[in-house]
Amino acid sequence: MRRIYKILTRFFGVVLILAIIIGIWKREEITRLMAVNSLFSAEKIVTNFSGMNKAFLSVDVPRGDGAIATLPVGAAITLTPDVAQWITDRTVTALVVLKDGAIVHESYYQGTGENDLRISWSVAKSYLSSLFGVLLHEGVIASIDDPVTKYAPSLKGGAYDGASILNVLNMASGVTFDEDYLDKNSDINKMGRVLALGGSMDGFAADLSETFAKPGTDWQYVSIDTHVISMVIRGATGKSIAELLSEKIIQPMGLEASPYYLTDGNGVAFVLGGLNIRTRDYARMGQMFLQNGKYNDTQIIPADWVAASTVPSAPTSEGEYGYGYQWWMPRDGRTGEFLARGVYGQYIYINRPLGVVIATNAADRKFREDGVGDQNVAIFRAIAESL
Incomplete structure (x- = not known):
């Protein structure tokens, strides 16, 4: 014994x-895995969203040594009681409103401040689309009708074999991907664990094998489609997304501070949701799109790409939000009104007819509840129409 x-x-x-x-x-x-498991907890979510690089791998997107582009200040607006209540209900952390390129409102909440670099979530998708448009204009990528495997051969034989660049830009790849954030075993959460554990996002995309529809026929929001766009870009250029975004967009814009991307274990940018930027700089992006891709007297994004990106071209169902090249359009399809949006309440709203841009960040744990998205758009419209 x-x-x-x-x-x-x-x-x-x-x-x-x-x-x-x-x-x-x-x-x-x-x-990092523990950080993923507590990322959206009520007591940590606000702090986490302003400090993602404390828990995850990241890479800077240098703003360069150029001067900061001035954002003029206009006549300040007073928020209505409805907007004030919305800020509370939606756990808004930052709100910046531009009218004709000038700041008319700026406020921060939940203990956050103006210098915070805030997680974009899916707002990052619109940034990657913008970069793609620049490279397409430069001829680095021949056509959006090219198959993605032309530039990302590791995708051959998998779910993306047969999909075109246009299909993934439109979220119409037909690839099976469960986007349920509340299901720990969903594809989106499996992908999050790959990121946390230093795995390969490229490998994750290449390993997907199931499809639910022929490419280009059905629309379904599939976040990994955006990563495939980054594989195409990196395959065509031999450069990283952080390097290209810095060179082609961030430096010419004259941002206040260098953004950063979260990355996988290979240093590959988490392009579908890992960009972190100050809220005023999100507003600058919106202003550039309001001005048809022009900023600082420079045409940064080709005007024809801005136009094509921000109209509904994806095969979405009737009555749903419209979708273009990684940009959204409201359900009623008002001309010149479009937005970038991310989970938990991240938005860049552009209303070109009224000359208004609204950038907002939030930690809204109820963002998926019925009517919340429509309420957000209604608040943005109410602010725009009051100016």
């Missing part, structure tokens, strides 16, 4: 030592 006790003691001692060694060796991965 004593001999068995000694054997068991030694065995569990070895197991404990191995656990400690593994814990030290994989400490960063374990820390």
